[in-house]
Amino acid sequence: MPAPAKPALDTSTTAGNYFVSNYPPFSFWKQDDVPEVMAAIDREPKPGTPLGIYAHIPFCRKRCHFCYFKVYTDKDSSEIRAYTNALLSELKTYAEKPFIGGRKPNFVYFGGGTPSYLSINQLQELTDGMKALLPWDEAEEVAFECEPGTLTDHKLKALRELGITRLSLGVENFDDHILEINGRAHRSKEIIRAYNYAREVGFPQINIDLIAGMVEETDENWVATVAQTVEVAPDCVTIYEMEIPYNTTIFQRMKAEGKLVAPVADWETKRRWVDYAFGELEKAGYTVTSAYTAVKNPEKTKFVYRDRLWEGADLLSVGVASFGHIGGTHYQNYHEFDPYVERVNRGELPIYRALTPSDDERLIREFILQMKLGHLSLGYFEKKFGVDPKVRFAEPIQRLKDWGFATIEGDQFMINREGLLQVDKLLHEFFLPEHRNKRYA
Numbered sequence: 001m002p003a004p005a006k007p008a009l010d011t012s013t014t015a016g017n018y019f020v021s022n023y024p025p026f027s028f029w030k031q032d033d034v035p036e037v038m039a040a041i042d043r044e045p046k047p048g049t050p051l052g053i054y055a056h057i058p059f060c061r062k063r064c065h066f067c068y069f070k071v072y073t074d075k076d077s078s079e080i081r082a083y084t085n086a087l088l089s090e091l092k093t094y095a096e097k098p099f100i101g102g103r104k105p106n107f108v109y110f111g112g113g114t115p116s117y118l119s120i121n122q123l124q125e126l127t128d129g130m131k132a133l134l135p136w137d138e139a140e141e142v143a144f145e146c147e148p149g150t151l152t153d154h155k156l157k158a159l160r161e162l163g164i165t166r167l168s169l170g171v172e173n174f175d176d177h178i179l180e181i182n183g184r185a186h187r188s189k190e191i192i193r194a195y196n197y198a199r200e201v202g203f204p205q206i207n208i209d210l211i212a213g214m215v216e217e218t219d220e221n222w223v224a225t226v227a228q229t230v231e232v233a234p235d236c237v238t239i240y241e242m243e244i245p246y247n248t249t250i251f252q253r254m255k256a257e258g259k260l261v262a263p264v265a266d267w268e269t270k271r272r273w274v275d276y277a278f279g280e281l282e283k284a285g286y287t288v289t290s291a292y293t294a295v296k297n298p299e300k301t302k303f304v305y306r307d308r309l310w311e312g313a314d315l316l317s318v319g320v321a322s323f324g325h326i327g328g329t330h331y332q333n334y335h336e337f338d339p340y341v342e343r344v345n346r347g348e349l350p351i352y353r354a355l356t357p358s359d360d361e362r363l364i365r366e367f368i369l370q371m372k373l374g375h376l377s378l379g380y381f382e383k384k385f386g387v388d389p390k391v392r393f394a395e396p397i398q399r400l401k402d403w404g405f406a407t408i409e410g411d412q413f414m415i416n417r418e419g420l421l422q423v424d425k426l427l428h429e430f431f432l433p434e435h436r437n438k439r440y441a
């Protein structure tokens with residue numbers, strides 16, 4: 001009998017989201033559901049639920065052409081101060097609510113934007129204020145995203161002293177021409193300088209982010225970028241396949257020029273590049289631990305923020321446009337600077353939209369997010385949700401098995417390398433029908 005046909009995969013890169021970071025899709029979160037998160041904040045937490053904090057720092061030196069985040073490149077120091085004060089006021093309101101239930105944060109994450117855009121003083125004030133409200137002394141991980149060109153030896157030292165344990169460098173590529181035409185603010189010299197300082201300072205974990213398929217990326221250059229990554233030998237390497245969401249400068253240009261296909265490599269090439277990078281990293285002793293990451297020492301190098309979130313932790317998220325999850329309800333803050341700051345200054349929580357997933361949607365969410373690890377425990381889901389995932393997901397599991405991407409080995413549902421390289425596409429097979437083929441964000 002012939003093997004069942006594999007799914008029709010996108011070939012050229014067209015506009016839209018590839019990466020699935022949450023479920024149900026953001027486009028289904030509604031303003032009408034904000035009272036549900038307000039009610040969740042006033043309830044005691046479910047016993048055993050870890051608490052994390054996410055702080056969004058929306059400032060960057062320049063806007064990268066592929067960026068789809070809410071970022072500002074024109075704010076002066078008084079506006080930045082007003083913003084960090086608003087973050088602290090927002091956190092203070094949350095810190096006094098019943099959902100905290102005496103918990104201290106298990107993990108803290110600074111994302112953006114560019115958290116390292118803040119000055120040492122601004123960072124000290126912000127983190128002192130955060131610790132005074134919800135102490136970090138029990139946090140397993142404090143992660144911090146950086147743009148290499150914003151880092152000095154003094155700032156790196158200060159970051160370590162503030163308690164940062166996982167430093168993540170947004171390198172993306174080591175070639176100056178590629179960095180420049182993609183609108184990145186930093187150059188390769190700054191990467192190496194920042195990396196070497198960071199090593200000297202002694203962060204427990206340094207991660208390097210790369211993107212496969214930036215504008216004008218070539219086989220030759222990608223090989224060189226991977227070789228350079230292996231040479232600097234970070235603890236963790238994270239590789240994303242380039243996607244072109246609608247709110248990127250690249251898409252705006254495509255629209256103006258009437259083009260449907262983005263000026264970046266097709267999906268097959270991007271998968272081949274990630275596969276090549278994983279292969280080279282494995283040769284250098286790394287272990288691939290998810291669809292996007294390879295780590296030098298899997299025993300030591302964990303990513304607590306990701307793993308807790310993918311197991312349904314509470315995420316108290318503060319800052320403009322940030323996404324959180326409290327007591328079973330997803331929420332997102334207002335996504336423009338002034339409305340966000342004004343609401344916080346009026347003593348209101350700046351929540352714009354929310355959604356409370358049903359039990360089945362929570363099951364789908366955790367299942368698809370954990371699939372990105374390449375293996376998940378079926379027993380974990382049965383115990384947590386009281387549902388046998390082999391029965392609930394019988395059809396999509398069979399499809400993935402027929403396509404040669406998945407196997408079941410004892411308690412483990414395993415996705416192989418070929419499946420992992422396109423996992424975000426495959427996750428849609430597990431979505432409820434009403435969420436398929438709909439705009440994601």
Ligand code: SF4
Pocket residue numbers: 059060062063064066067068069071112113114147170
């Ligand atoms: S540094 Fe990151 S957040 Fe800032 S513009 Fe570039 S991609 Fe966006």
